[in-house]
Amino acid sequence: MGKVRKLPFFIKGIIIVCVTAVVVCLAAVGLRVMEEQQQKPRVIKAMVSLLGNMADKKYKMDSSYQMLKSGKLAYSGEIMLGHIDENLLEERYRFLIPYLNHTSLNYVFNKDEQGKKAEVSLEAALYGTRSLSLEAYLDERECMVYLPSIHNSYLSFSPENVKKQYQDSLLYTVLGDGAVLPEENLGNYVFYEKESITEGHIDNFEGKLKEGLELFQELYQEITVEKIDRKEDILWNGGYENCTAYAMTVPTEIIYRFIKLAGVQAESLSIQEKELSFLVYLDGKKKLLKLETEATVLVKDQKFPVSVFFYPKGVENPWDSVAVELDVTIENIIYGFYLIGNNEFLEGKRIVRSNVSMTQPYIMELLDMDMEFGQETGSISIDFVCDTPVLSMDGVCKIEPLKKAINKPEDEAVKIFELNFFEMLRFSNGLNWNFFKKQE
Numbered sequence: 001m002g003k004v005r006k007l008p009f010f011i012k013g014i015i016i017v018c019v020t021a022v023v024v025c026l027a028a029v030g031l032r033v034m035e036e037q038q039q040k041p042r043v044i045k046a047m048v049s050l051l052g053n054m055a056d057k058k059y060k061m062d063s064s065y066q067m068l069k070s071g072k073l074a075y076s077g078e079i080m081l082g083h084i085d086e087n088l089l090e091e092r093y094r095f096l097i098p099y100l101n102h103t104s105l106n107y108v109f110n111k112d113e114q115g116k117k118a119e120v121s122l123e124a125a126l127y128g129t130r131s132l133s134l135e136a137y138l139d140e141r142e143c144m145v146y147l148p149s150i151h152n153s154y155l156s157f158s159p160e161n162v163k164k165q166y167q168d169s170l171l172y173t174v175l176g177d178g179a180v181l182p183e184e185n186l187g188n189y190v191f192y193e194k195e196s197i198t199e200g201h202i203d204n205f206e207g208k209l210k211e212g213l214e215l216f217q218e219l220y221q222e223i224t225v226e227k228i229d230r231k232e233d234i235l236w237n238g239g240y241e242n243c244t245a246y247a248m249t250v251p252t253e254i255i256y257r258f259i260k261l262a263g264v265q266a267e268s269l270s271i272q273e274k275e276l277s278f279l280v281y282l283d284g285k286k287k288l289l290k291l292e293t294e295a296t297v298l299v300k301d302q303k304f305p306v307s308v309f310f311y312p313k314g315v316e317n318p319w320d321s322v323a324v325e326l327d328v329t330i331e332n333i334i335y336g337f338y339l340i341g342n343n344e345f346l347e348g349k350r351i352v353r354s355n356v357s358m359t360q361p362y363i364m365e366l367l368d369m370d371m372e373f374g375q376e377t378g379s380i381s382i383d384f385v386c387d388t389p390v391l392s393m394d395g396v397c398k399i400e401p402l403k404k405a406i407n408k409p410e411d412e413a414v415k416i417f418e419l420n421f422f423e424m425l426r427f428s429n430g431l432n433w434n435f436f437k438k439q440e
Contacts, residue, residue, distance in 0.1 A: 040225040043246045043280050046288040048216055055209050056317050058345055063378035071113025072402040080104040082392030093189070095180040102127045110402055111190060116140045117406040118190050137409055143186055144413050156413035159186035169417035170424045212258060224249045232281055234289045237315050243281040243289055250276050272296035272303065288312065305329040319343070336360035348376045
């Protein structure tokens with residue numbers, strides 16, 4: 001048996017290097033495969049965690065919501081209105097425009113949705129100069145209005161098509177077309193069905209959220225995720241976090257299913273793309289710090305390119321503080337908006353501070369608003385300032401449970417649209433005398 005010849009040292013080194021290289025390559029390939037296999041679960045887990053955090057009990061507004069749902073509400077506050085563009089109002093409300101611009105008012109408004117009764121008390125300064133006070137009562141059959149600066153008794157009429165009642169009356173012969181009046185039943189402005197907006201959705205929020213999370217899992221295979229070569233430093237909790245970007249593609253049909261699940265009615269709104277592409281940014285702890293997407297939104301066959309950038313910034317809960325950047329292209333002009341919402345929890349109250357600003361083509365603050373929810377008392381306080389080219393107003397509003405019954409005034413009333421010729425002459429003379437005398 002011959003001797004085994006030893007390999008030279010340098011050849012041993014080459015073999016060891018080659019073997020090591022192969023092992024390293026195999027390990028790298030294995031790690032790459034594992035990394036790719038983990039990308040999708042990692043991103044989906046971050047998304048599901050973000051949605052799951054919405055169920056935090058501190059966000060519940062059970063008492064406030066139950067108060068609103070009851071329909072027995074007392075509103076009070078003060079509003080200062082600079083100007084309002086009529087295009088912001090539904091056509092049926094535009095008859096109010098002449099009375100709204102440059103007006104300030106203090107108000108108390110009580111309503112009982114189920115009993116179909118409401119009453120209002122106003123102290124207004126019309127056009128910034130002429131003062132006017134008003135008291136009114138409304139039910140399904142009658143409306144009673146008391147204007148002490150115009151007449152010394154209640155004026156009554158049916159809530160049905162006030163404009164037609166006026167045109168069919170002798171009052172129209174005296175005053176002509178100057179009065180701007182509604183054609184719809186006045187009850188439609190005060191009493192309305194809330195079912196299409198809230199019923200069954202806020203009541204069962206946790207159930208809906210659970211369904212949404214289950215839907216996410218059900219459609220897991222329909223979603224694609226790929227890690228991309230992009231890093232971004234994102235501001236969070238007073239410092240910058242280096243985040244990794246993942247491209248996520250979601251069929252638009254899934255988005256529609258989530259919208260339907262949330263109970264949002266959007267028949268006239270759709271998305272042009274069959275798939276939506278998202279960029280999801282995760283920090284080193286695999287927490288979602290930024291989500292962005294682009295889409296072409298169709299509204300009544302008009303196309304609007306939209307870009308959305310969403311930042312959950314809360315520390316204890318990501319929804320405690322949220323920032324949203326929104327860019328909408330209209331007729332080749334990009335309109336940029338920046339929205340901030342912060343939740344604070346103090347002594348059994350939830351305070352939501354929100355701000356909306358325009359970032360392009362002009363830089364301006366549009367809306368600043370604080371909303372306080374009494375989680376134990378069932379009340380809502382709103383303090384807001386809005387200043388835009390089409391709307392300028394500020395004020396405060398408090399909403400509380402109605403604590404007293406709404407009763408029809410017992411005072412004698414003048415049926416304003418049923419007056420005969422001689423009654424009308426006395427009424428119009430008294431009206432002119434009282435109004436102009438009290439403006440001196």
